[in-house]
Amino acid sequence: MPELPEVETVRAGLAQHLVRAKVSSIAISDARSLKRNVAGVQGFVDELTGSTLQAVVRRGKFLWLPLSGERALVGHLGMSGQILVRTPDFAPDPQTRVVIYVETEAGEPLEIRFVDQRLFGGLMIDDLAPTPDGLGAGFSPEAEAASVIPTTVAHIARDLLDPHFDAEAVAVKMTKKNSAIKRVLLDQNLLSGIGNIYADESLWLAKLHYDKPASSISKKKHLELIEIAAEVLRKAVAKGGTSFDEQYKNVNGESGYFSQSLNAYGMTGLPCKRCGMPIKREAWANRGSHFCPKCQKR
Ligand SMILES: [Zn+2]
Numbered sequence: 001m002p003e004l005p006e007v008e009t010v011r012a013g014l015a016q017h018l019v020r021a022k023v024s025s026i027a028i029s030d031a032r033s034l035k036r037n038v039a040g041v042q043g044f045v046d047e048l049t050g051s052t053l054q055a056v057v058r059r060g061k062f063l064w065l066p067l068s069g070e071r072a073l074v075g076h077l078g079m080s081g082q083i084l085v086r087t088p089d090f091a092p093d094p095q096t097r098v099v100i101y102v103e104t105e106a107g108e109p110l111e112i113r114f115v116d117q118r119l120f121g122g123l124m125i126d127d128l129a130p131t132p133d134g135l136g137a138g139f140s141p142e143a144e145a146a147s148v149i150p151t152t153v154a155h156i157a158r159d160l161l162d163p164h165f166d167a168e169a170v171a172v173k174m175t176k177k178n179s180a181i182k183r184v185l186l187d188q189n190l191l192s193g194i195g196n197i198y199a200d201e202s203l204w205l206a207k208l209h210y211d212k213p214a215s216s217i218s219k220k221k222h223l224e225l226i227e228i229a230a231e232v233l234r235k236a237v238a239k240g241g242t243s244f245d246e247q248y249k250n251v252n253g254e255s256g257y258f259s260q261s262l263n264a265y266g267m268t269g270l271p272c273k274r275c276g277m278p279i280k281r282e283a284w285a286n287r288g289s290h291f292c293p294k295c296q297k298r
Contacts (some may be wrong), residue, residue, distance in 0.1 A: 002077045004193030006256065007061045007247045008139070010083050012252030015056040017143050018112070019086050020105040021139035022052050022116070026098070033097035035076075035122035036152065047125050048073060048100065057145045059138035060192025062153045066128065066146065074126045074150045080247040081121025084113040093253070098123060117247065121163065126150040129222040129284055132229035135164045160230040161237075169223055171222040174214050181217060182210035182289060185229070191221065194229060197242055197265045200290045202229035204264035210298040235261065264290040 026045045028034065037044045053073070054066040061082075064072040075083060084093055087293050088109055092196060092272075098114040114123055128148035132136050136147035158165045163259075171190050177184045182191060194202070203210055206225045208217070222255045240246060240254030244266060259266070263273050268281040272292040280290045 001079050001148050001195055001204060002081070002241070002248050003062060003195035004161065004233050005195075005198070005239075005258065006241035007058055007063060007077060008161070008231075008233075008237050008241075009241045009250050009256060010057040010077070011056050011063050011139070013085065014063070014065075014083065014112075017104055017110060017141065017142070017251075018053045018102065019055055021102040021110070023048050023050060024101045024103055024109070024121040026032060026100050028098050030097040030119075032119050033116055033122050035124045036126075037124050040126075040127075042287055044123075044125055047071070053102070055140055055145070057138045057140040058159075059149070059153055059157045060156045060188055061195075062150075062156060064126075064138075064150050064153065067125070069146070069148065070128055072126055072128050074124050074152060076121050077248075078116065078118065078120030078122065080117040082247075082249045083251060083252055084115060084190070084249070084254070085251040086111045086113055120274060124152065126152050129154060133164070138153050139164060154278050155193045156188050160191060160226065160233055161193070165178050165191070167223060167226045171226060174222040175219050177214040179214060181208055181214045181225075182209045184214040184284070185225075186293065191226075193233065196287050197244065197262070198229065198232055200265040201263060203296065204291060205232065209296045209297050210291055212298055223296065250259050264292070266290065 031041050034044055049108045051067040063075045066072045086289050093113050093115050095117050096113045096115050100112040104185050122202045128149050131147045131149050134147050136145040174184055180197050185194050236258040238260040242258040243255035267279040269278050275291055275294050277294040278291050281290050
């Protein structure tokens with residue numbers, strides 16, 4: 001499932017092509033990829049056609065492209081979604097659900113293809129509402145994000161790469177949680193963007209057992225974990241993300257190669273790179289947790 005580095009790689013790829021691009025037309029071959037569009041398929045097409053994409057902003061695993069000061073096209077990759085940017089002569093991509101035809105600022109025609117095998121991802125047009133703290137809403141290094149956020153994303157906490165992420169405040173909240181530290185890392189309402197892969201990697205680097213109650217960890221250690229996790233995310237972005245299950249691709253349809261840098265996730269039975277003890281996988285919350293039984297004691 002795509003996490004922050006994968007979604008950021010897609011965001012950066014889209015931003016390269018789509019800032020100030022104008023939507024010419026739209027083709028929808030599977031309306032199930034349009035989520036929560038109150039105006040229906042026709043409303044989606046009518047509103048998007050002719051509009052100009054202003055920027056590409058990300059918070060956690062959500063992306064949005066403001067169409068105006070009040071509305072935005074929102075995208076989520078779900079489990080298997082891909083957003084590909086193709087030239088019109090590029091061969092069709094299997095499982096393309098929606099195509100948005102655009103003309104870039106330079107006048108080049110391009111196709112944004114929303115591809116999704118399992119249909120957990122989707123696109124929608126949503127209202128933009130002011131952020132509660134009045135600060136820029138998300139990550140958009142090309143231009144400071146406006147202080148408005150899609151209503152469907154508003155409940156998602158700022159992520160670790162967000163310029164307005166408040167590590168100190170989040171660390172204090174973490175010390176008050178009685179649940180397992182991994183569950184806290186995955187809580188998108190506390191800090192966003194981290195899923196199973198980067199949680200396991202961050203905990204391995206911090207030498208913390210996934211099931212250790214967050215309230216038993218000091219604020220100082222939480223701050224250290226936050227810094228470690230941010231660094232893991234930055235490194236993964238630099239490598240284009242992790243294509244562990246071959247579902248995730250960047251906008252050019254290419255895999256990321258951070259999987260070569262993994263220390264814990266998916267390394268079951270292989271020696272820990274610190275101490276040599278085999279990495280263990282335990283079933284946890286409908287998925288698995290990978291950890292070193294020697295370096296990460298509960
Ligand atoms: Zn170890």
